[in-house]
Amino acid sequence: MISKMEHVAIMVKDMDQTIQFYSEIFGFKVRLRGRKPDREMAFIFLPSQKNMEIELIQEFDTSNQYNENGIVNHLAFTVENIDTTISFLKGNNITFLSDEIKSTLEGGRMILFRGPNQELLQLVERLKQ
Template sequence: MISKMEHVAIMVQDINQSITFYSEIFGFKVRLRGSRPGREIAFLYLESQQDMEIELIQELTANIEYSQTGIVNHLAFTVENIVETIEYLKEKDIVFTSEEVKPTLERGCMIHFQGPNHELIQLVERVK
């Protein structure tokens, strides 16, 4: 079902400062930067491990519930077929945070659910 670890999302207060920190201190590079209503997002990677990323999320609106889920916001895993994976996980009594698969910045799709310790887990199907 899961083909690889996708990314770790971190809630940040200043996305520019965080990009500078991870770039200058650790050598990360920005692969993608974009926004959604009320949110700035950036994906960073290392040249030596390009298939595992850090996602930085800056909430632009203080009242968004998403930001209250922790500094390390979620773990994301790549799946080959999100519909099949959802069906499999529902058979294991996994309850998703929404009934709908949502689009990613790169026109893929994603869905969330909670792990046994209420950690947020995201499944991502990338565009092929």
């Protein structure tokens, strides 16, 4: 039986740039960072949600080509106020895929943008009840 969601892994082109992006923009912390002969890996987490991580993987073997579409479709982040968050991100030179905030299936609001490796990222403001 599955007890919790462990982590989401994304392939990255530049580990230092990716860690800096997630740390400075979203407040992630590095729990573990290490190397093997063919790759570097890092596990990052939000202090407010320590039991869910993102695994970052940078391949050193050039025969393992980076695929922008990859297996992971997107990473979603819950925000309290999507308008405030969008303003903050725009102030950090983040460009959104649309100028329009869209509705979620549950009636909340969402918008998409890309991270430093062209990974698709989503902000979600849940419906307030």
